[in-house]
Amino acid sequence: TKRKVALLFGGASVEHAVSIQSARSVFRAIDPERYTVLPVAIARDGTWLSPEASWALLRGAAVPAAGPAGGPKTDPPASPGFPPGPPWRAVGSPHLNAADVAFPLLHGPMGEDGTVQGYLELLGIPYVGSGVLASAVGMDKATMKRLFALEGLPQVRYLVFERRAVQADPDAVARTVEEAFPYPVFVKPANSGSSLGISRADDRSTLVRALREAARYDATVLVEEGLAVRELEVAVLGNEPPEASVVGEVVPRRAFYDYEAKYTAGGAELLVPAPIDGALAEEIRALALRAYRAIGARDLARVDFFLDKGAGRLYVNEINTMPGFTDRSMYPRLWAASGLAYPALIDRLVEEALRRAGERN
Ligand code: ADP
Ligand code: MG
Ligand code: MG
Structure with missing residues (x-):
């Protein structure tokens, strides 16, 4: 039936x-x-x-x-x-x-x-998809980063501030940032996606503006060391054990992968697979599986990485528990390139959820 x-x-x-x-x-x-x-x-x-x-x-x-x-x-x-x-x-x-x-x-x-x-x-x-806790953790960048840190995953340097502190004395917050790492920095509301409320700051005045802007979106604000990066993404699928796809790369046509780059045609180029060597791809896949487990994700997630263009170091940026899922989106394309076509991917996900329901009864 x-x-x-x-x-x-x-x-x-x-x-x-x-x-x-x-x-x-x-x-x-x-x-x-x-x-x-x-x-x-x-x-x-x-x-x-x-x-x-x-x-x-x-x-x-x-x-x-x-x-x-x-x-x-x-x-x-x-x-x-x-x-x-x-x-x-x-x-x-x-x-x-x-x-x-x-x-x-x-x-x-x-x-x-x-x-x-x-x-x-x-x-x-x-x-x-992921349950209540992993979904909530994936949406809150401050909590996500703490769990990634406990798992020992490499991340860029960052600081977390409360909106109250930002509103009370943004200059003091900016000084704290300046003591921790150099410009440029990225300022983000903890609860975000689609790059909304995220901006890059290159000096004190743009940082103060960026802090105020991010504080409009959420009660918690993150500031990260800004690096010149390549952006690499991996699709993770399934449970016991989850599997990682080939690695893809996003090449934004703008200063960074902002809202415009994500949602205007031609705003970014998706390279599948990413032009990187096999050893690096293996390392990225292994880190993606650790990130997935670190938040307790289920069924699917896309794990996004930064590769520092200067030092060549690799960092986990974030996990997305419900990534874009059109047939042209990165997640399905990564699986298609890994040998799992879009209709079969949908089938796998739906069957996985049904199987879980069967076990519960
Ligand atoms: P979202 O969940 O909204 O996608 P991200 O944390 O992925 O938020 O940030 C959006 C984009 O901003 C990234 O894809 C990248 O282009 C840029 N970015 C964010 N943080 C940094 C950083 N520390 N260094 C360099 N670029 C960054
Ligand atoms: Mg995100
Ligand atoms: Mg992102």
């Missing part, structure tokens, strides 16, 4: 549009003899769309700014004794309740960060 696969896509993050592209790619490639697709779209404002609106979006309708709710239209009764909360929105979908398994193709906050994973846990629906 056919398995019903809920594809979750869209989402309340800046990666909304990319997520829709990922879902359309999966829908085109998934084996219709084996799986029935049930689309579950989430609008930019966090509202879960009806099955009809989800189908329209999956099949190519224009992306709505905020869709009609699929759930009840009335506000829930106020709970006595609780202060009024944030505006209430419809959560959930009839398609989700009918599914055998969910594939959350969501990126960034409210999708890749453990929130949706927690919801699926509560519903008892098996899902593709």
Whole structure:
């Protein structure tokens, strides 16, 4: 009998549009003899769309700014004794309740960060990808770096600051940075993706501006030593044991791999495989598997590296627990180059989640 696969896509993050592209790619490639697709779209404002609106979006309708709710239209009764909360929105979908398994193709906050994973846990629906904790850790760069450090993975030098400190005295924060490592530096909100809120600073005044900017996005701000780097990426797949793909390289056409470079056509070139020697590729694959285990990732993740162009040293930059998943994205391309075609990759991931559900029963 056919398995019903809920594809979750869209989402309340800046990666909304990319997520829709990922879902359309999966829908085109998934084996219709084996799986029935049930689309579950989430609008930019966090509202879960009806099955009809989800189908329209999956099949190519224009992306709505905020869709009609699929759930009840009335506000829930106020709970006595609780202060009024944030505006209430419809959560959930009839398609989700009918599914055998969910594939959350969501990126960034409210999708890749453990929130949706927690919801699926509560519903008892098996899902593709990392669980609540690993998803949350992967989204929080400060926590991710601490776990990588415990695992002994090589990382660029960095400092962590609280928003409060940045707001109270950005010059003092900048002086602390200057004592730790030289310019240029990269300033990042801890919870980010798609390079949003990330900037490079070359002196005191750009650093102060970058700190203030990053503090708008998150209560924790990271500052890293900025290196002239090549950017190498590896796809990790599966469990017990996970496997690592060939290595790929991203060559941004801009100063760094910023939001524009990621999401405009021709903003970056993806080289698969990366033009590097075999020993380096082996080292990168081994580090990727350690990074995956360090955060307790499951099913899939893309691990990103920096190769210092000067000293030739290798550093782990970050892990992404739900990487871009269109058929042109790095993750699927790395597996295709490793001998696993896109439809077979989708199959592996869905079967892995179903197998997990079977074990639990
Ligand atoms: P995101 O999770 O948003 O992708 P990253 O930490 O990967 O954030 O940073 C985005 C991009 O910024 C990187 O792909 C790279 O181009 C550049 N970058 C980030 N940190 C550094 C650094 N320490 N040195 C050089 N470039 C960096
Ligand atoms: Mg990231
Ligand atoms: Mg990145």
